[in-house]
Amino acid sequence: MSLQFLGSKRPDEIKAKRCISLFGAPYDGTSSYRPGSRFAPNAIRAASVGIETYSPYQDEDIESLCFVDDGDLELPFGNRDKVLDMIEKYVSSLLENDGIPLMIGGEHLVSYPAIKAVHSVCDELHILHLDAHADLRDEFLGERFSHATVIRRVCEIVGDKNVHQFGIRSGIKDEFAYARERLGDFHPFSLPNPKEIVEKFEGKDVYLTLDVDILSPSCLPGTGTPEPGGITFDQLLSFLIGLKGINFVGIDVVELLPHYDPSGVSSIAVAKIIRELLILACPSNMRSDRL
Template identity: 55%
Template sequence: MLNKNIETFIGCDNDYQEAELVLFGAPFDSTTSFRPGTRFASKAMRGESFGIETYSPYQDKDLEDISVFDGGDLELIFGNTEKVLGQIEEYTSKIVTDGKIPVMIGGEHLVTLGAVRAVAKQYPDLHVVQFDAHADLREDYLGEPLSHATVIHRVWDILGDNRIFQFGIRSGDRSEFAWGKDRVFTNKFNLDGLEEVVEQLKGKPVYLTIDLDVLDPSVFPGTGTPEAGGISFMDLLHGILTASGLNIVACDVNELSPIYDQSGVSTAVACKVLRELLLAINTNQS
């Protein structure tokens, strides 16, 4: 029998009604401050995902055994950042209102703001855990308050003090670190201290955002703003498995720019990170 050719991320072809997790892409990179291209990440990851297995030997779990619906990419407006954030917020709100967990593929990191706006309305006590090379705490970037360089400051505008926990940070303006000192928890360079934060946040709703440039460029060169001195894939995997002890109510993986790694290795790494994240969230929810 002939069927429509609908490409999904490997193992994520369940129906929406039965799914516990809803995967979707937000192909947006209009505020990228250095090298654009993250809008192509979700499409590249779906195609390349069939180069990995649905089974994870790290967790002894399989995507075939969980319920994930891949809703495809949002059709985002060009030229109006606030409307784009509104589209992401509206779609995310539908998912959380239906009692499911949104898992977003960026796009640049600003897409996180649209999702957090929706999730914070559903979970007023929301906390954010961020894996990233960059602090993203600027008040504005070249006068613009909506930027991937300001996204976590905008998230702070919603959540307030002591509800954002950053790991792997190794880049930012001096003023960002000074501003954030008494407002957010920042662990520089690595994921040390994550276990203590997981214990501290036990039972609280958490949004986990993974900027893939937290990885060292030797592991993950395919990103718009690579920063030397990052963590390894195994470090990130350990962080994801540790974070599975959190009550993750929403999450994202962002900042893959596949055009800067023609070998395809960065896209393959991103696919594997997403697979492990999906399986780890399911473990926490079961």
């Protein structure tokens, strides 16, 4: 039996059509510094058995949620365009069944096709981008599609004003200027009060893209481009839990490199964040009484 995320069901075990689909997009082909995020999805699944299905933070058990672990996409590592196309088509197929995608990267470029697919079924889509890096370069090493340019490409899909960046502490001067002048929100270094975010996005469709390097490397050393400084695990967790009430139409969690943390704590930290995100994103009609 292959690895499965804690408390998840397999697609054939669930009657309801509409559910959260957790799946892995193990691609790290454009990683500019250290590759290895392709190993993240299964490392997170393996680490998830070390935590509980019950969240004392939100007083809810993920076993009561309608969510499936769809496994990993089988991606051709050497063919970036085909990888992006496969992810986009896969996310579109989930959306056709009214599902909510929860994608585990992989590097950050995997967010681009997922957001493209989600945007195509929304009138207006807002992106909450949590990261240490702005990822707003127009190109990197001559490439327009890279994990260092991904949010710039996302801006071209959803519009600059619908992109909202939080926790950013690294980038070139032009990226910071772009973010300050053009994005809907730019809140560098730390996270805002989540109440303000909930008020602002109430009733709107929101996609959350979480690069785990937003955390201080002292909490999460297992990442490709660690950036000293940053927030603590508790700060991230209380911000995310504070977003309760937002309509999440898609989520991704990217850039974990499990092998750079021999203690394994980075993978456990991400598994715990995903448990909380599942509860956060699960609408009331995807709870156990409707399974």
